[in-house]
Structures are given as structure tokens and as C-alpha cells.
Amino acid sequence: MKLTVLTDNNTIIDRYLLGEPALSFYLEDDGQQLLFDVGYSDVLIKNAQTLGIDLAQIPRIVISHGHDDHTRGLQALHQQGLLAGKTIIAHPAAFFPKFAEEQGQQLEIGSTYSADALQQICALQVSAQPLQLTEHLYFLGQIPRQIPFEPATPNGLIKQDGVLQPDFLWDDTALVYCGADGLSIITGCSHSGICNIAAYAQQLFQQQPIVRIIGGLHLLKQDERLTQTAAYLAALQLKEFHPCHCVSLAAKLTLSQWLPLKEVGSGHVLEWT
Numbered sequence: 001m002k003l004t005v006l007t008d009n010n011t012i013i014d015r016y017l018l019g020e021p022a023l024s025f026y027l028e029d030d031g032q033q034l035l036f037d038v039g040y041s042d043v044l045i046k047n048a049q050t051l052g053i054d055l056a057q058i059p060r061i062v063i064s065h066g067h068d069d070h071t072r073g074l075q076a077l078h079q080q081g082l083l084a085g086k087t088i089i090a091h092p093a094a095f096f097p098k099f100a101e102e103q104g105q106q107l108e109i110g111s112t113y114s115a116d117a118l119q120q121i122c123a124l125q126v127s128a129q130p131l132q133l134t135e136h137l138y139f140l141g142q143i144p145r146q147i148p149f150e151p152a153t154p155n156g157l158i159k160q161d162g163v164l165q166p167d168f169l170w171d172d173t174a175l176v177y178c179g180a181d182g183l184s185i186i187t188g189c190s191h192s193g194i195c196n197i198a199a200y201a202q203q204l205f206q207q208q209p210i211v212r213i214i215g216g217l218h219l220l221k222q223d224e225r226l227t228q229t230a231a232y233l234a235a236l237q238l239k240e241f242h243p244c245h246c247v248s249l250a251a252k253l254t255l256s257q258w259l260p261l262k263e264v265g266s267g268h269v270l271e272w273t
């Protein structure tokens with residue numbers, strides 16, 4: 001398994017790749033190629049060019065959730081003729097309109113494209129259930145919220161069946177790689193809670209150990225939840241821990257006291273078996 005960070009908030013020094021507050025990973029496993037999220041703009045396209053990655057050759061795109069920092073790159077891909085012929089895999093709620101409320105104003109923060117619009121451009125496969133993507137790689141689908149300190153909490157609004165309602169981010173999902181030494185978890189923003197994601201992955205895959213986590217964790221404040229998360233993850237005895245995207249420096253400093261935290265940025269490559 002080879003994971004290349006195409007887009008992250010940070011960028012590796014001396015590689016001269018672009019960063020943006022968004023996320024996109026390029027995955028190669030068993031001769032198969034996938035994109036996991038597409039960032040906010042054409043940054044993934046520019047970085048792929050610099051890295052010699054041909055986005056036209058990648059048949060599938062998995063979307064972690066509908067927020068624009070993970071989906072808006074679809075517009076850039078379409079504008080450059082790079083979406084036709086591809087299949088997009090996501091939770092059914094990923095392409096519903098989403099809004100943030102700021103000073104009484106509603107700000108659109110969802111995907112530029114609805115599911116119907118996407119189906120005019122490429123193939124769309126939606127699932128709330130887990131899906132096998134390659135021999136070892138799985139899409140988790142909807143994540144049950146079962147960890148007491150990670151309850152379902154609304155983040156903005158979602159328009160579902162014409163009704164604007166609190167968005168519990170049921171579309172937020174992650175990938176799991178079942179490797180030789182255990183499970184590796186690849187996340188977008190972990191709005192579902194990284195411990196909920198880890199617990200669900202272990203339920204689905206016979207309580208195998210989790211050895212590696214890479215991705216956004218939506219941990220921004222140094223609060224009680226962060227301490228509980230750090231303790232939960234520390235008990236997993238991870239070999240590698242690569243929090244990125246939506247993890248503040250303050251949260252990273254706390255997490256680094258408990259976990260083998262490593263840096264991430266555009267251009268970073270991780271390989272494992």
C-alpha cells in the first residue's frame with residue numbers, strides 16, 4: 001500500500017508542492033489506484049503534475065464526506081476533463097446541500113455538485129454500508145456513534161428531502177486497510193469521531209490491532225474530549241500516527257505526549273504492507 005498526500009494544510013519543506021486547508025490522498029494498492037477526497041481547488045491537479053501522477057488513469061474516487069474542502073476539487077477535475085469515466089464512491093448524504101451559519105447568514109459548505117449533477121458527468125456509487133475496494137482496502141460507510149465522549153453532534157445544516165436540519169455528518173466515513181500487521185485507518189475529517197471510527201473498524205475486522213492512523217481528526221481545542229481521545233488512541237498502541245488537515249497545533253502538542261505522532265504535508269509518502 002502506498003499513500004501519497006496530494007493536498008494537505010501543510011506542505012513538506014523543499015518539495016515546492018502547494019498546500020490548502022483541505023485534503024486529498026492518492027492510494028495505490030495491489031496494482032489499483034484510487035483518490036481519497038479531492039481537496040478544495042485545483043491544488044491536487046497541480047501537485048499531481050509535479051509528482052508525476054497521472055490523474056486521468058485513476059478510475060475511482062472515494063469521498064470521505066460532503067464538505068467543500070474534500071469535494072470542491074471535483075469541479076476542477078471536471079473542468080480539466082478528468083472526471084469522465086471515473087466512479088465516485090460516497091455515503092448517500094455526501095452530496096446533499098450543506099450550510100454553515102455565520103452571523104445569521106447561511107454559507108454553502110457542501111459539494112458544488114448534487115448527486116444528480118455528478119451522474120451527468122461520471123458514475124456514482126453511494127453506500128451507507130461497508131464496501132470492499134481492493135483485496136485489503138475497505139470503505140467503512142456510515143460510522144455508528146458509540147463512544148460516550150464522541151456523541152453525534154451537529155455541525156452546520158444539511159438540506160435533506162427539502163428540509164433544512166442540523167447536520168450530524170452521517171456521511172462522514174473513512175477507509176481501513178487490513179494489512180499484515182493489523183489495521184490502518186485513513187480518514188478525511190473524522191467528524192464521526194476518530195475513536196468511533198477505530199471502534200467500528202475493529203468490530204468489522206475481528207478486533208485486529210490498529211497500527212496506523214493517517215488523516216484529519218477534527219481536533220482543534222485542548223479540552224476534555226481531546227484528553228479522552230488521546231488516552232483511547234494511546235491504548236491502541238499505534239505504530240504510526242499521522243494527524244493532519246483539521247488538527248490544530250495545540251491538539252498535536254497534546255497528542256504527541258501520548259502517541260508516536262509524525263508530520264504530514266503535501267508530497268508526504270507512506271508505504272506499508
Ligand SMILES: [Zn+2]
Nearest residue numbers: 065067189191
Ligand atoms: Zn468536514
Ligand SMILES: [Zn+2]
Nearest residue numbers: 069189216246
Ligand atoms: Zn475537512
